[in-house]
Amino acid sequence: MRCTSLFYLLLSAGALLFYGCGNKSTRDAESYQESKSCIEEELEISDRKADKIRKKINAAEKAASIDSIFRIKRREGFNGNVLIAQQGVKIYEKSFGYGNMKKKDSLHLKSRFQLASLSKTFTAVATLMLKEHGHLKLTDTVQQYFPDFPYPGVRIRDMLSHRSGLPNYMYAFDDSLGRVEALPDNARIMHWFDIAEPTVAPYSLPDKHFAYNNTNYIVLAAIIEKITGMKYGEYLKMAIFDPLGMKDTWTATDPPDSLNVHETTGYDKGRAVPQDFFDRVVGDKGIYSTIEDLFIWYKALNTECLLKKETLEEAFTPRSFERPGVKNYGYGFRMYLEENDKPEYIYHNGWWKGYSSLFWFSPKDEFVIIILANRYNGTVYRIKELLPILHGHSNGENVEEEIRD
Numbered sequence: 346m347r348c349t350s351l352f353y354l355l356l357s358a359g360a361l362l363f364y365g366c367g368n369k370s371t372r373d374a375e376s377y378q379e380s381k382s383c384i385e386e387e388l389e390i391s392d393r394k395a396d397k398i399r400k401k402i403n404a405a406e407k408a409a410s411i412d413s414i415f416r417i418k419r420r421e422g423f424n425g426n427v428l429i430a431q432q433g434v435k436i437y438e439k440s441f442g443y444g445n446m447k448k449k450d451s452l453h454l455k456s457r458f459q460l461a462s463l464s465k466t467f468t469a470v471a472t473l474m475l476k477e478h479g480h481l482k483l484t485d486t487v488q489q490y491f492p493d494f495p496y497p498g499v500r501i502r503d504m505l506s507h508r509s510g511l512p513n514y515m516y517a518f519d520d521s522l523g524r525v526e527a528l529p530d531n532a533r534i535m536h537w538f539d540i541a542e543p544t545v546a547p548y549s550l551p552d553k554h555f556a557y558n559n560t561n562y563i564v565l566a567a568i569i570e571k572i573t574g575m576k577y578g579e580y581l582k583m584a585i586f587d588p589l590g591m592k593d594t595w596t597a598t599d600p601p602d603s604l605n606v607h608e609t610t611g612y613d614k615g616r617a618v619p620q621d622f623f624d625r626v627v628g629d630k631g632i633y634s635t636i637e638d639l640f641i642w643y644k645a646l647n648t649e650c651l652l653k654k655e656t657l658e659e660a661f662t663p664r665s666f667e668r669p670g671v672k673n674y675g676y677g678f679r680m681y682l683e684e685n686d687k688p689e690y691i692y693h694n695g696w697w698k699g700y701s702s703l704f705w706f707s708p709k710d711e712f713v714i715i716i717l718a719n720r721y722n723g724t725v726y727r728i729k730e731l732l733p734i735l736h737g738h739s740n741g742e743n744v745e746e747e748i749r750d
Contacts, residue, residue: 470585484501
């Protein structure tokens with residue numbers, strides 16, 4: 346039987362107890378992390394089996410076609426890493442360009458990139474894990490955790506699906522609030538919402554319509570911190586990164602000595618992008634990772650290693666039908682829909698201060714496209730020419746060009 350959870354989290358007297366597959370407990374986080382992960386148990390593929398899969402899916406031919414596309418992207422300015430896999434085996438993996446243009450240090454497979462809005466997928470899954478373990482309900486309101494939050498009736502599910510109506514924190518506050526010595530974190534933003542009331546009006550009533558908004562996910566991160574008593578990055582490391590073996594994934598609030606390993610610099614219009622005032626606000630962005638670790642993330646989203654099948658289906662259920670079209674949003678994931686409103690593709694993009702990211706997978710044909718770039722360039726999001734190759738037919742012709750988040 347597949348493991349339905351990597352751990353069961355109990356908050357009692359400030360202690361954390363871990364439960365792994367089959368409800369077998371371990372004494373502490375350290376001993377649990379030494380155990381074999383669910384990902385390895387579920388999706389470890391022998392070399393012999395991998396070779397058979399590559400022959401079956403014509404991996405060599407697909408890789409050649411994909412490489413020709415990325416060479417064109419490189420000439421058009423693409424600077425980053427790419428990993429494409431199908432049926433659990435890598436088809437194509439390559440680095441293009443430099444981590445730092447001035448130093449001319451070539452990118453490599455362990456180079457880390459700011460994931461930008463792709464970070465929202467981790468915030469959503471972390472929230473749903475707490476829901477599965479009974480520490481929150483999707484119908485809970487923000488005011489149950491932050492009584493002074495000035496917007497009543499905003500539920501966790503509204504924020505997960507961008508239906509909260511909240512104002513965007515990046516533009517909501519008077520300049521005087523920004524005159525602080527240290528860069529603000531999520532707690533400071535929540536405090537600003539409290540003291541700015543009622544001058545900062547919401548965009549709409551909760552659950553009235555879909556409106557993509559970063560505020561939703563910084564509030565969710567603040568709720569995660571409130572429930573667990575841990576920093577957002579610490580909780581993700583304990584609950585997701587370490588159990589899955591995502592050793593090269595960190596958050597912007599982690600110590601500099603960890604972030605500086607295999608670091609890259611973000612570029613826009615040929616110039617390095619300086620630190621931003623909101624760089625330490627996380628949940629909506631702020632995770633740094635590699636293409637290899639995101640391949641692990643993809644595997645986790647296609648097993649029951651983190652969430653039950655039913656909960657994953659909730660996350661991948663479209664929740665915005667005010668405007669007809671193929672694009673939609675679930676709990677932390679975007680999707681392209683088939684005629685029956687089932688997701689044909691599940692994905693999330695990101696853009697933040699020169700960094701671009703794309704994470705796109707097909708449940709039906711079991712492929713994933715992971716592209717991370719540190720020089721803003723629209724070719725990152727132009728993937729419809731890759732889809733027919735991976736499907737083995739003409740699928741993808743009607744996929745629109747994607748825009749940054």
